[in-house]
Amino acid sequence: MDRVSLVFVSHSADIVKGIKALLYEMQPEVNIAVAGGEEDGGIGTNAMDIQQAIDTVYTDKGTVILFDLGSALLNAELAIDMAGDERLVKIADAPILEGGYAAVVEAGFGSSVDKVVDAAEKARSMRKIPQD
């Protein structure tokens, strides 16, 4: 089955490495690429790295990006602009870990890009401690 792929963008290489490992355990059939940190090992994000990450997992089914903070969004948007209009790549406005968790589950079912984005964004309002 063709599945939506995911790209995780963080200021820290360690954060996305950890997220990828965690989600692989959950759903190994969804392709995940990551872009984290600056090339010198420092903290930051970079549009070129994000573009490369998209390239490694992109299929016609599309790709969803999850990001951590501020400038990660600017660089993700720029990476999409540089790749051109014909690609189906969307950014989810979601917490990177909880949203990523929901996204990998939804993508595992073979859902569309829009449904994967939607699942990730719903994670924003999910309670983590059960209320009675």
Next chain:
Amino acid sequence: MTWTAEDIQHWLKQFADQIHEHKDELTDLDQKIGDGDHGINMARGVKEMNKLFDEKTFATPGELFKAVAMVYIGKIGGASGPLYGSAMMKMASSAGTQETLSDKELIDALKAGKTAIEQRGKASVGEKTMVDVWVPLLQKFDGSDVDWNAFSDEADELKAKTKEMHAKKGRAAYLGARSVGHIDPGSASSALFFQTLAATARERG
């Protein structure tokens, strides 16, 4: 004056010198209200740009802007990389394949760059960002018969005005009212960008 690719290269080399000279100051400003890496990031970007200038010559300003855009996007990183990089990219489109640019055409290219910064950063005037230098400066000087001394002074004043602003964008926005009293680092590097442009125009015009 008439701007060749070489004149533009001269300007951007001066910009690189100024970034290196003010690297600690930019980082210091960013430590107060941001993530403390603006000087380091900008210095990394302009260093790589100088390397590019050593290796390659450019036939047109447009070609030069485009190559510099890719370096800024790839090497500056953070928010400044995509912002300065997107600006340079649009400046390249605006300059097209013309071999030289008049003052007016150069200012028009900078205006296209300004629009790219506003769109990419989704920022408006008064939010304590580099937009607070780019927008009012390019509104005031439309390119016909530019007084470059006034242009340079205005860039410096606009930078200083960000001190009293309350940050609405970027990491500084988390500080809220505590961001007041510090100059915005992106405005500080932008002032250097425009002041070195004015210095080149005075020197060569």
